[in-house]
Amino acid sequence: MKYIIIGGSAAAIQAVEAVRSVDQRSSIELFADEETPLFSRVLLPYYVAEELPKKLLNFRPLTFFEDHEVISHLGVRITAIDPDTRTVTADNGQKHEYDRLLIATGGRPIVPPIPGVDKKGIFPLKTMQDAENIFNAQGKRAVVIGAGSIGVESCISLKRKGMEVNLVEQLGRVLPTVFDDQASSIIRKRIEGLGIKVRTGEKAVRFHGNGSVTSLSTSERDIDCDLVVMSIGVTPNIELAESAGLDIGELGGIAVNDRMRTSAAGIFAAGDVAETQDIALDKKSINAIWPCAVEQGKVAGLNMAGKKVLYPGSLRMNSIGNFIGQPAISIGMVNAPVEEGGVEAGEHYQEVVRSSQDTYRKLVLKGNRIVGATLVGDTQKAGIFTVLIKKQVNVDEFVPLLMSHKLNFMEILPLIRRYSDKFKEIEYKELMDTGL
Amino acid sequence: MEVIMVDQRKCTGCHQCELWCANEISSESKEMPASFSDEPQPVPRVFVEGKQFALHCRHCPDAPCVEACPNGTMSRDENGLVFVNDTTCIACWMCVMACPFGVINPYSTMKLAIKCDRCRNMGYPICVEVCPTNALQLAERDVKAFPASKA
Numbered sequence: 195m196k197y198i199i200i201g202g203s204a205a206a207i208q209a210v211e212a213v214r215s216v217d218q219r220s221s222i223e224l225f226a227d228e229e230t231p232l233f234s235r236v237l238l239p240y241y242v243a244e245e246l247p248k249k250l251l252n253f254r255p256l257t258f259f260e261d262h263e264v265i266s267h268l269g270v271r272i273t274a275i276d277p278d279t280r281t282v283t284a285d286n287g288q289k290h291e292y293d294r295l296l297i298a299t300g301g302r303p304i305v306p307p308i309p310g311v312d313k314k315g316i317f318p319l320k321t322m323q324d325a326e327n328i329f330n331a332q333g334k335r336a337v338v339i340g341a342g343s344i345g346v347e348s349c350i351s352l353k354r355k356g357m358e359v360n361l362v363e364q365l366g367r368v369l370p371t372v373f374d375d376q377a378s379s380i381i382r383k384r385i386e387g388l389g390i391k392v393r394t395g396e397k398a399v400r401f402h403g404n405g406s407v408t409s410l411s412t413s414e415r416d417i418d419c420d421l422v423v424m425s426i427g428v429t430p431n432i433e434l435a436e437s438a439g440l441d442i443g444e445l446g447g448i449a450v451n452d453r454m455r456t457s458a459a460g461i462f463a464a465g466d467v468a469e470t471q472d473i474a475l476d477k478k479s480i481n482a483i484w485p486c487a488v489e490q491g492k493v494a495g496l497n498m499a500g501k502k503v504l505y506p507g508s509l510r511m512n513s514i515g516n517f518i519g520q521p522a523i524s525i526g527m528v529n530a531p532v533e534e535g536g537v538e539a540g541e542h543y544q545e546v547v548r549s550s551q552d553t554y555r556k557l558v559l560k561g562n563r564i565v566g567a568t569l570v571g572d573t574q575k576a577g578i579f580t581v582l583i584k585k586q587v588n589v590d591e592f593v594p595l596l597m598s599h600k601l602n603f604m605e606i607l608p609l610i611r612r613y614s615d616k617f618k619e620i621e622y623k624e625l626m627d628t629g630l
Numbered sequence: 631m632e633v634i635m636v637d638q639r640k641c642t643g644c645h646q647c648e649l650w651c652a653n654e655i656s657s658e659s660k661e662m663p664a665s666f667s668d669e670p671q672p673v674p675r676v677f678v679e680g681k682q683f684a685l686h687c688r689h690c691p692d693a694p695c696v697e698a699c700p701n702g703t704m705s706r707d708e709n710g711l712v713f714v715n716d717t718t719c720i721a722c723w724m725c726v727m728a729c730p731f732g733v734i735n736p737y738s739t740m741k742l743a744i745k746c747d748r749c750r751n752m753g754y755p756i757c758v759e760v761c762p763t764n765a766l767q768l769a770e771r772d773v774k775a776f777p778a779s780k781a
Binding site for chain 2: 204234236237240245246250251252253254484485488489492511513514515516517519521523525573574575576577578580581601602603604605607619620621624625
């Protein structure tokens, strides 16, 4: 068996480990267009903030390829896949044969067609090179466009480096796809408390400057700046898959089945490039987050190596961590959708909220199941919501407990036991067998 | 691998395990009562919960915290025990978000995720040693009888 993996981040590396857990003999070749291997993209804002040195960005030791007997081609781009002859072509012209192929090409930053967007001093934050560019940028005034996770972390990083920072977001709140209005406003206060100017509901209209960017016009004002970080979002790198004739999903990611296989025999896809079924939303989604890439890479790798392993579906989850000094976590659906006619009985959406000055907890329920959870402040028990969403448990009369400060795992054990057919793993069994 | 098992009939909810865990594992002095006034305050890795049950990290064979960790800080040792590599933790709390048992403490003061590593460097878990009713016991986990769900 010959394995080829395209990509070098979370999904790709996890797939290598999964394949090797089953098959120690076959050849694995890995192609990554970035020359720096094994660093964690999620940590780039920490590097920009000078909180982490470069070597601590690695999520696996540099001996990884050697340890797993992988032939790595770093800085080599694959330009074509031929599913009929089962070969890939690299940008140096060489062809390589595969029996099983993984496409883990991830996503790339969206660069909107704003006039002047090609000026010097305007960077996305996705690659190690981007991080270096921002890290080494001269000047005192920065603008970050887009207040998603990367945008928010970037603006805090730049502030910590001593810059004056404006955060510009077209929509009405920070982290608009992650938090609802109330949670977002708590976080916004924290960001503003750090001295960052937050401009929501403002659209970037034009960049000015002779060669290098010197200012930005938004729909409301002009902002002088020496550096711009573009963090609008990412879009999947599907060109290879598309030109190979693979099915692309309705949202623009590579379509995969529940074993992470694409429409072509022997070809799998995982990570930010893949379009999967979202457990909470109950529809297709591209959940471009680290934990999903890891899970999908693992499932893809095991199936490539001949195991039959099903992917239960993806789930969006974001954590703001210690960056703003206020932990905040959001899982699944952010807001209950406004219901239109035709909702089946018992499947109505409902939001349950509990808040104080600095803490906030919200559940989104669909019928009796949790499909979304938001926690600000007190977050230690957040994973209980994650598992209840993932296992699609009817929480019934446990809602008051789930909303209370008393919430802990042993208090909900009766619920876990009620759905013991969904909690078959040994870590749950051991607790259920204690006679409680 | 050996994990800590709890006999609920014997657990009286006395919190000795919490007290000794915090003292032994996370205090400077490692002696009571001096450790009570340590700064930052020593924190336990075991939680007496519900109708009196000492809950620790269960060292899941297919651990969501390990999968969620973006830089390999949450690792598994050769005995199957899941532990936090203190020096590389960046306090992103992805593990906290993933842990189904809610037993990873996002400890802001230290910017560190804190959880039970079953005293893997001490030979014997302190909570098992101090439990006055022997409700806590080390027991061999029969991993073969319950294979990891996904593999």
